[in-house]
Amino acid sequence: xxxxxxxxxxxxxxxxxxxxxxxxxxxxxxxxxxxxxxxxxxxxxxxxxxxxxxxxxxxxxxxxxxxxxxxxxxxxxxxxxxxxxxxxxxxxxxxxxxxxxxxxxxxxxxxxxxxxxxxxxxxxxxxxxxxxxxxxxxxxxxxxxxxxxxxxxxxxxxxxxxxxxx
Numbered sequence: 001x002x003x004x005x006x007x008x009x010x011x012x013x014x015x016x017x018x019x020x021x022x023x024x025x026x027x028x029x030x031x032x033x034x035x036x037x038x039x040x041x042x043x044x045x046x047x048x049x050x051x052x053x054x055x056x057x058x059x060x061x062x063x064x065x066x067x068x069x070x071x072x073x074x075x076x077x078x079x080x081x082x083x084x085x086x087x088x089x090x091x092x093x094x095x096x097x098x099x100x101x102x103x104x105x106x107x108x109x110x111x112x113x114x115x116x117x118x119x120x121x122x123x124x125x126x127x128x129x130x131x132x133x134x135x136x137x138x139x140x141x142x143x144x145x146x147x148x149x150x151x152x153x154x155x156x157x158x159x160x161x162x163x164x165x166x
Contacts, residue, residue, distance in 0.1 A: 116140070
């Protein structure tokens, strides 16, 4: 009977130790659950904040898209207006040049260009290497570009094709 009591005492001690281990494991599990719960709460807050930011970004992108659309529409309207104005100016300039009184409008320019071309064609080739001539050529190119820009490519090509009185 004493052996049974000793055996029951040993079993009780083992049960007590097992209970203490079980109690410790439950506390560790509860601690892990609390940490997981805290981490989940932080993750949820971050997710919620990110969702709010995404919503704000989506709204801002929509507003930017509307502003760009409005800007494109205004640009199209202005470009159309500019095209109409340019076409009217071009037509007016072409009528001025192609009219019966075109030689009364541009005679000084025609004469100056004819004399310039004659001087360039009859010039000594050594003269062409001088810096002054290079500057003159550059000035002529700039003037010609400005004339082309101001009166459109069609006007310049028609102006060059005007018969001269040589």
